[in-house]
Amino acid sequence: MFSTGKRVLIIARSGRILSEAAASGGWSPWVVDQFADLDTKLAAETVVRLNTVGDGGFNESELLATLSEFVVRGGAMPLVLGSGLESAPELVLAIERHHSLYGCNSSVLQSLVDRPAVFEQLRNFSEFQFPVTQHSRPEHAPGWLCKRIGGAGGEHVRVVSSSTDIRRDEYFQRHIPGVSMSALLIADRSTARICGLTEHLRWHPSKAKSFRYEGAYRSTLFAPSLFAKAEALGGDVAVAFGIVGCFGIDFIMYCTDEIVLVDVNPRPTATLDLYPDKREIFNTHMAVCAGAELLYTRSCRTEMYGHLVLYAEVPWQIPEGIEWPVYIADRPEPGTLVGCGSPLCTLRAICKKGASMFDALSDIYDKFRTFVSFYNRAVLPPTIALQTMGSRSYDGT
Numbered sequence: 001m002f003s004t005g006k007r008v009l010i011i012a013r014s015g016r017i018l019s020e021a022a023a024s025g026g027w028s029p030w031v032v033d034q035f036a037d038l039d040t041k042l043a044a045e046t047v048v049r050l051n052t053v054g055d056g057g058f059n060e061s062e063l064l065a066t067l068s069e070f071v072v073r074g075g076a077m078p079l080v081l082g083s084g085l086e087s088a089p090e091l092v093l094a095i096e097r098h099h100s101l102y103g104c105n106s107s108v109l110q111s112l113v114d115r116p117a118v119f120e121q122l123r124n125f126s127e128f129q130f131p132v133t134q135h136s137r138p139e140h141a142p143g144w145l146c147k148r149i150g151g152a153g154g155e156h157v158r159v160v161s162s163s164t165d166i167r168r169d170e171y172f173q174r175h176i177p178g179v180s181m182s183a184l185l186i187a188d189r190s191t192a193r194i195c196g197l198t199e200h201l202r203w204h205p206s207k208a209k210s211f212r213y214e215g216a217y218r219s220t221l222f223a224p225s226l227f228a229k230a231e232a233l234g235g236d237v238a239v240a241f242g243i244v245g246c247f248g249i250d251f252i253m254y255c256t257d258e259i260v261l262v263d264v265n266p267r268p269t270a271t272l273d274l275y276p277d278k279r280e281i282f283n284t285h286m287a288v289c290a291g292a293e294l295l296y297t298r299s300c301r302t303e304m305y306g307h308l309v310l311y312a313e314v315p316w317q318i319p320e321g322i323e324w325p326v327y328i329a330d331r332p333e334p335g336t337l338v339g340c341g342s343p344l345c346t347l348r349a350i351c352k353k354g355a356s357m358f359d360a361l362s363d364i365y366d367k368f369r370t371f372v373s374f375y376n377r378a379v380l381p382p383t384i385a386l387q388t389m390g391s392r393s394y395d396g397t
Contacts, residue, residue, distance in 0.1 A: 007045065007074050008286075009067065009099065012082025013052060014343075016330055017273045019043035021282040022080070030070050030077065032063065034084075038324075038331040046070070057088050064094060071098075078102045078286065081267050087149055087169075089113065102289035103245045104266040111241050112266055113149055115171050118241075122261070126236035128229075129260045132174040137166060145211075146170045147263075157211035176262065178254035182216065183230040184271055186246050186284050187238035188294040194231035195246075195281055195298060197222050198271045201361075203308060215346075217306030217357045218274045226257040227298075237264055246272070246285040273329070273348075274305040306357045308347040308365065312338045325371055327364050 005026040010018045015033035020043045022029045029044040036049035048066050053059050070077070079099045085092055086109060093106035112118055119133040138144045141160045148156035149169045158164065160172065180202075184195040198216040234249050241264075248269035251259045268285065272278055277299040284296040307329070320334045329346040338344050347368060349360040 007077045008102075009070060009077045009079040010044075010082065011058070011063070011067075011079065011085065011095075013084040014040075014270075014330065015047070015082060016040040016043065017270060017278075018080060018082050018268055018282075021268070021272055021278040024279040025283040025286075026279075027282070027286075030074060032058075032066055033082075035330070035332070038333055039329055046074070052084065057084060058091070060091050060094060063091070064098075067095065067099060076100070078289075080285070083265075083267065083270075085109070086266060087113065102286055104243055104247070108242050108244075109266060112264060115147070115149060115173075118264065119261075122236065122240060125240045126233070128233050128236065129258075131176050131260055131262060134172050136172070138172055143175050145173050145175050147173060155212045173262065176252040176254070176260050178252040178260075180250070181230075181253050181259075182248050182250045182265075182269065182271055183234055184246065184248050184269060184275070184281070185231065185234040185238070186281065186288060186294060186296050187234070187243045188288040189242055189244050190239065191294065192231065192235040192238040192243075193294060193296045193298070194227055194234060195275060195277075195296070196271075197227060197230060198274060201306070201308060212311070213270065213309060215306065215308040215361075216271050216274065217304060217361075218271075219304050219357065220302055220353045223257050226253065226259070229257060229259050233259060233261060237261070241266075245289045246281060273307055273346075275299070276301060276303070276305070302353040304351050304353070304355070304357050304360075306349045306351075306361050308349075308361050310344045310347065310368075312340055312342055312344045315340055316344065319375060322375065325367065327367070 005028055008022050008027045008029055010029050010031045012018055013034045015031040016037060016039045019029040019031055019040050023043045030046045031040055031044045032048050032050055033040060034052050036047045041047050050058055050062055050066060080102050089106040089110040092109055096106055116133045116135050119130045123130050144160040146158050146160050146166060147170060149171060180200040182198050185192045186195060196218055198218050201215040201217065203214045237249055243266055246268040248265040249261060250263040251261050253259050275281055288294050316338045318332045318334050318336045322334055324331045327348055329348055331345060332338055347364045349364050351357055351360040
């Protein structure tokens with residue numbers, strides 16, 4: 001699938017989405033990520049798998065050595081960062097010394113590390129509302145969350161209680177009830193254009209204390225006023241911190257379309273997977289990072305796009321000869337051992353305006369359960385049978 005066009009370096013915990021976007025835009029991706037799954041290899045010219053350390057970061061010496069080898073083999077290339085380096089501005093600075101970074105540089109990332117200070121700066125800069133965010137533990141625990149600095153994917157977010165043990169790299173934020181959403185934007189340091197909005201899925205709402213990213217969907221029913229507010233909020237964030245290129249903001253919508261920012265993702269996010277115009281988004285990202293004028297215009301489509309991330313609840317070794325269904329993305333290679341709690345694969349659905357994304361994802365979910373059941377009975381020994389498919393529930397619209 002990869003293009004024979006200009007080469008681009010991509011570093012991400014999971015490089016599939018950025019690789020597909022780059023390839024669709026005429027680039028040939030050279031990728032470093034944690035999984036090196038089949039879909040990433042299909043989209044990329046070269047993929048190197050590096051294990052992450054600690055809370056999901058890469059080992060500096062291994063990463064820099066791999067990038068140096070890439071340059072020796074393929075020449076100098078622009079470099080795009082995905083998830084996994086937000087909390088490591090020092091590592092990004094080391095990368096910048098030898099590679100042309102297309103996206104937020106180490107100084108921008110450093111300015112976003114101290115989240116309480118970020119929200120205080122925004123409160124003085126923007127007319128939008130922002131949740132109380134602080135370093136010190138609240139005197140009364142109910143109604144508060146603790147989050148890890150630089151965390152991604154939501155697994156690091158916890159509800160605070162009187163017995164919660166707090167890590168040194170965590171901060172506190174007042175919990176805001178409402179609908180959890182995100183916006184994908186592109187910025188050129190002076191303004192931002194919105195690519196679209198997504199609502200986050202909670203496929204297991206019974207796990208009320210879990211904030212793990214389970215997927216999202218793009219709807220055709222979001223109000224124009226919501227787009228306008230999210231674009232304005234994203235613009236304030238981009239200008240305040242000098243963000244350039246594609247990035248995301250997470251916010252809570254309450255009432256009709258009032259919004260409160262809860263997080264900033266200074267790089268392309270997983271929701272890029274839900275944009276049929278990802279080619280234009282990636283190429284605009286590359287253009288503005290090279291100093292060009294921001295010319296992106298949001299695509300208006302009648303279809304709704306959704307994806308659901310499935311996590312293994314027990315270890316599962318992917319059997320040899322497995323034939324994945326067409327609606328599966330992030331397919332692990334045969335022989336891969338997917339550890340308990342690790343992402344297994346992603347289910348993707350498209351439905352027309354007026355249809356139900358819940359029904360579309362539910363149908364695919366049921367098909368996948370049948371598919372898994374077949375392999376459990378016919379191929380897999382009971383000790384490693386896949387058991388991710390529990391009871392289904394969904395609280396979106």
